[in-house]
Amino acid sequence: MRNRKNIAVKILAVLAFLVFLIINSRSISNPFRTGISGAASLPLKGLNGAMRAVKKIIPFASLREENRLLRERIDLLNRRIEESGTLSAENRRLKDILGFKNAIPFSSIPAEVIGRDPSNWSNSLIINKGSAHGINDNRAVISMKGLVGRTLEVGRTSSKILLITDPNSKAGVIIQRNRQGGILVGRPDGSCKMIYIALDSDVAPGDRVITAGFGSVFPKGILIGEVAAVGKEPGRLYKYAIVRPAQDMTKLEEVLCIR
Amino acid sequence: MHTIGRLQIYFILALALLLQVTVLRHIAIFGVRPDLLVMLAVFFGLFLGPGRGLETGIVAGALADLFALDFFGIHIFIFGLTGLLAGILGTKFSRDSARTRCLLVAVLTAFSMALHFFIASIFSGWIGLSFGGYFLGSVFPVCIYTALISIPIFFKLIEIYGLRGSEEYL
Known part of the structure; x- marks a missing residue:
């Protein structure tokens, strides 16, 4: 019984501290958060890059699966078309943003x-x-x-x-x-x-x-x-x-x- | 009696956070993403009890607070309370039933989001959305999505750690 009371008191103390933290959040958080997010930007960039690479690979994998029954030459051509399509879409998007930036x-x-x-x-x-x-x-x-x-x-x-x-x-x-x-x-x-x-x-x-x-x-x-x-x-x-x-x-x- | 190391839990939480801020938008349906951090706080609360649920929730909330642009500490408070509640509910319901676990995830996700709405209403003063609108537009889809995605993840975690609902884990 006493043990349960102690736990309840500890939990209440933690919750009270958290309320205090929220009330004073602006003064505590900014420099701390900026430092942490700066340090985390590298893994975030890595994961983001990996995700983009996966997005590029997935259509190829499905194409390979689809073209298993087709001749090797058609497979190669299809893959090249797909590759150039992805590249030109990316090119277009970057050109658009560059054009917009200048405009x-x-x-x-x-x-x-x-x-x-x-x-x-x-x-x-x-x-x-x-x-x-x-x-x-x-x-x-x-x-x-x-x-x-x-x-x-x-x-x-x-x-x-x-x-x-x-x-x-x-x-x-x-x-x-x-x-x-x-x-x-x-x-x-x-x-x-x-x-x-x-x-x-x-x-x-x-x-x-x-x-x-x-x-x-x-x-x-x-x-x-x-x-x-x-x-x-x-x-x-x-x-x-x-x-x-x-x-x-x-x-x-x-x-x-x-x- | 099984043990799950603190470091393992923190590693899982950090991984979930990385997924939450980067990859998860790719599986968003109509802009709705499941909330992995709340889901994990609920999981560890259910299986490890109220104390560890609170602790897991606080760590998950601290990680979320570092990457969010909200009041610092709001996620610590909400996730901590959610983990604590999950731990208390874990002693009252069967943890072996996938349906019960799924329902608890949905209810506790809804609880955490509703709590966020009320705390933000107090601190921001005014929010341009009624609670009803927020519930139908955000809370309901998120808690359904989180509950559904918790089914395979919980199965995997239970399998990895060999957890049983009737046992105690420290």
Whole structure:
């Protein structure tokens, strides 16, 4: 009985310590986390590279299986076609990002996504560039399709990006058609919500949402996505809109960090 | 009486974390990924008891906190509590039944995600999603996916360690 009481007291002490940790989290976590994620960037890059290699090998393996009944020559040709297809797709993607990098009016640094948030609550990415490559804290990150998020916790060789779909993300935005302003917040389900829209504004599904450029983080006019639904929360004096981001965050492989 | 070394558990957790941040997005269905860390905290809680469940959860949470952009300590708290709860439930339900284990994983995954929602609501002040919307859009698919993927993983871990539900493991 006494033993059980002791265990319960210990457990309560641990839980109380954890509550204290969460309350003081910002001051404790940043330098610690940045160091750890910097050290872990090498295995992450390795695993990411291995995964890409596996993705390239899998079609070949299935082709070999499929072509077992075919003549050797056809097998070889098929494999070469497949190989050139993969290479040209990769080439096209890299050319696109290079062309986009040259087309945008901001100076930017291309980076590769090497990791993602381990939890299903937050939405963040780990990229393979850090302060050594010129990345700074609180800078906008974009893709070819639109705004992705902003840099947070920049390490020497890797950085974390808070996606616009993260519940902690907030950005000033406007509707492109009628310049109606609002605040965009992320949601755990991967969409965004634009709040503080005036009740008399005519926001409709399909309207494009762009950055307002109010703060110092996001430059003005970057596409975010389209309005999927509009509604009004009971008891509030403004409307809201559910915004579907133009960029599918689950499929991101390369991003551009604005300097 | 079997023993499972701490280092082995920590190694499994570190491996799960690496998979979670890199490879797991390739098996995401409609953007939903299973939660390996919660699943492992539940597994070790079920078979090793409340104390080790809490410890495993705390280590899993610490690893998650290092790579997440959330309040530091939130995963330690949630996963620790989930491991502890799994340990308590492990003494009340049959650990030999795959169906029971699967159900416990689903329930405890839902518990950890719901707890995250409420803690984040307190610290962030406001979240742009109702709990109902969050439950249907995120919690439900994640707990189903995690529960399903736990079936083969639990079988493998039980086989590797030769675990039996009726025995005590330290």
